Amino acid sequence: MKKSLTLLMLFISINSYAQTARLELNLKKDSTYNITINADMDIDQLINGLHQIVKTTISGTTAHKVIAIKDTLYEMEVIYKKLGMHMEFGGKVIEFSSDLKSEDLISKFVRSMINKPFGIVMSRRGKIVEVKNIDSLFAGVIKDFPPISDAQVAQVIAQMKQSFGEKSIKGNLQETFVIFPKVPLAVKGNWTTVNATEAAAISLTTKTTYTLNAIADKYYDVSGTAVITSDKVPAFKKSGVYLIRLMQPSGRYTARMKIDKTTGWVTESQITKDISATAQIKKTEAGPIELSYPMKILMKFTGAN
Template sequence: MKKILTLLLLATTTVAFAQPKKLELNLQKDSTYYLTTNGKLDIDQTIQGAHQLIKTTIKGRMSHKVTSIKDTLYNIEVAYKSIGMEMEIQGKTLSFDSEAADSSNIFSRVMKSIVNKPFDLVLSKRGEIVTIKNTQNLFKNIFDGLPPIPEEKKTQLLAQLQQSFGDKAIRGNFQESFIVFPKTPIALKGSWTSRTFLETGAISAKTNTRYVLNNITDDGYEISGDAIVVPGAPAEFKNGNGYFMRMSNVSGTTKTIVKIDKQTGWILESQVVKAIKGTMQVKQTLAGPIAMTMPMTVNAILHTNHD
């Protein structure tokens, strides 16, 4: 009898796990969800025959408050709670941290001014970024209280910030954090594909991802994704350090391992590994000819978790 009961229990469990699951976000109005990201980014390039490696570590924490729900869409108020970065290039280190106690670091003070300034995001139940609005709020009064800065430097710094925190950049970065769930229920070991677009800084690319539901635990769904990165529409030249640059011929791969909460669909933890290469084109003036081209590779590992 015990063996029969055990076999019956195993059979019931197997059937339950084999049933297709509806994977989607199930967020609650007025609830706030957090994500903390830590990552390493290496940019390898050759400029006029000289090899250059830029090593960057980044960290950040963001809040996502659901302000309203309409049909299959969530209106979310998003705010950076902390931002930090350290960049090592040619033996020199540049760092900033919105939580730094050193008030003499202008970059840290600028980042601190961005923290707790909300902007709006519309997110579908499938995890698709529909719209991003009011990111201009991030840049209001960012130079208040700082030592005098030449207007030219202010303009340059603001342009660089908008490249990293503008609508297109935030859309691309956010979409990488959220899995685009399948339109129909998916069974254990089942797969589906999705296409997303990346437009950040001077890069434009399309990503085709194949996801697999690998495991179902008591508290979550474990999913992996393998993506191919291909060029998107030609990227615009962006101002950086007095030059205008864009990356063309973009290609590469992205591998994702993520665990999402069974109840909410929110990310519990994830790891994204990127390997991207392309050609950087440089102009001295926006209207001028391309003055220089150079190969570039980007390798990154990003860890995200809910806290």
């Protein structure tokens, strides 16, 4: 009896590991898939021997409607349904949100971006192939802000495009999605992806090793560990009255997520990211670097469908 029970348990164990799964997106035309992100980010800047801490909380919800399916590609219409940020540094608080009725310029600008569609093309493996029509996010902004000059609006648009430009959005969206393996995997199987990201004043490469931890009734349990390295020398970007860039970024991150077995959509995710870099600041493009200091960024964010 004991021998039979032992053999049965061994058979069940072997069978569960032998089970394979093809992880990929299986989305339906005219269906809409949502993602809500909440991120806490602490930036520690060591300037002239003093630590300056910036604490930021970012939240947002995006809706992705599949408008066409072409071979292995999904064409989607994406809208921001909600955007917000809370920042604390040096005893000051900056806050803006699409939900706030505040008349400050940034909140008004963010509210103007809500429900304005832009396009993305994504492969069945979860890779963002293209981001399109980003200028639609900023269409009509000038007429929406009659109290300020056209030049002031243009300046705000230029700064906002650093966070919501084509490259930034492509990089941020790609971090939300898993790039799936090319072949079916068994439980405990793993695969590796390499992704380049260029956003604002930073350019980096992330090499991630994913593991299929378990196959549940309704979802796949997947984890990932990544090594972050410098990609190329980034250009200086405008930040207030200064120009800034982050040099030689490096770090790691870990991720744990649930992936819907039917759609391949990430329904839950928890990610911790730790990055170190050197910030360089100058006043003009042709001018010398006036300040250089180390910076550490710790980010924890959760995502849900």
